[in-house]
Amino acid sequence: MGQALCCIQVDQSNVAIKEKFGKFSEVLEPGCHCMPWVLGSEVAGHISLRVQQLDVRCETKTKDNVFVTVVASVQYRAIGEKAVDAFYKLSDTSEQIQSYVFDVIRASVPKLNLDDVFEQKNGVAKAVEEELEKSMSGYGYEIVQTLIVDIEPDTQVKRAMNEINAASRMRVAANEKAEAEKILQIKRAEGEAESKYLAGLGVARQRQAIVDGLRDSVLAFSSSVPGTTAKDVMDLVLVTQYFDTMKDVGAATKSSAVFIPHGPGAVHDVATQIRGGLLQRPQ
Template sequence: MNSIVSFLNGGGLGAVIRGGLGAVILIVVLIVLAFNAFFVVKQQNAVIIERLGRFSAILGAGLHAKVPFIDRKAATVSLRTMKNGFDIDVKTQDNVTIGLEVSVQYHVSYERGETPAQSGVYKSYYMLQQPVAQMRDFITDALRSSIPVYTLDEVFAKKDDIAKDVNATVSGQMAAYGFTLVSTLITKIALPAEVENSMNDINAAQRKRAAAQELAEADRIKRVTEATAEAEAMEKAGEGIAAQRKAIALGIKDSLEIIQETGIGNDEANQLFMFTQWSEMMTEFARTGKTSTVVLPSDFSQSASMFEQMLAATKATDDKR
């Protein structure tokens, strides 16, 4: 008991307390140093380490360590492809001011270089403070240099070629600052309202003119086809009539020859043939049932009168056809 009192009176408790507090402080300091010394870099990122304000190293994805309070993470640079859109006003060769919506995809160059200072990560951080603004200026300058050589219609027709040329030009400029342009696209061409209305009116007029030309051509083809068909039909009809007349003439010739072979004279044969033809004509006339008036001769021996009647009836039949 006396020894415990002596220990307390002698300051032993204070020493123990002071020793325990120091250990706690040391542990806390070590924990803080550990958190400050070790860090993790995420995938598709790179960390720039500076030592006492000067560039030290570029670290990729994974667990890394640095000297606490001496080294610091100056920047975390994303290596993923990024996208930005710009609205740029340009003038065409025919003095039309148009608005272009340009979409750009780019990323920090993956080039490492022989030294860290030649790598894309180093250049992107240390050589250009505002890369997006600088990229916009480069693209604007390239477009305003290339568009004025094209008319408005050519801009619409060749916008992809123009975008490729701009991408090639700006890629070379941004490469010096550690950036790679993946693609440059002209996604929209905006026209002044009055120009757009005028173009719509012109297009509508052109379509109407084309439609009218097509209709006229169709009508011409129809008329030519009908005329050709009619001419061919008339030609065929004429050939048919000629063949019919030829057949009739041959039939008459054969009939007369047969009649004459029986010994009947030419005059009697002709009269008999004419009477037979007249009878057949009257029979056909009665069969068709068409209304008409026919004057018959009172004496069939008058061949001349019969022949005149036959001619009159034949003419009437031809007129009806």
């Protein structure tokens, strides 16, 4: 109907290219325009002024000979003032942008190691954007932004990187575990040393108390029973301790004591051996 009435409508965010007898005439802005087709006027095409996005996948090699696939996302739009260049100078805008992206990425990534590619992806994106801006402005297009959205190494390379990372973490964990065990052993040894030291003090004090008690007992017994000697008192103490020991062994329900041939008369022999080996001065 619009063509029959020699009118045409251009939608918002678009422009139309008007030709007359096959030659460019003017750029039609959004709105309604008179198009006298009987006089040779016609619309050659429309150009969108909206921002468009093109994702480019480029396979290349890093400096350390690792093949990666770099995915670049290019956001671009046609410039309204240069709509004529955008319409007539390029037959396939996507192919042209893709060619420039390939050229820049394959020139930049081989200069970097794999780890540096991940760290410096913003630098690669900036280089792509600058090259596209310089080249596409002459064709009537503006580069809004360029992003490196993904870097995909080979599957085996990713598996190897994960294994290296896991091994490194396991090594750190092993070192931390060994350090913790070392601290535990040191603390355990310090505790055992302190325990043995205190046990030694306890034994020494026990023996001192026994010696003091025996001395007081001998003195008290000698003063109470005239005619007794220290030897008699010591024999009596040994016999008393002997029967106390037998009583404790017999009262225990579960005992691991080992009995050897003995008798009450053996106490005298033990006392004699103690006096002969420890108390009497060698001749």
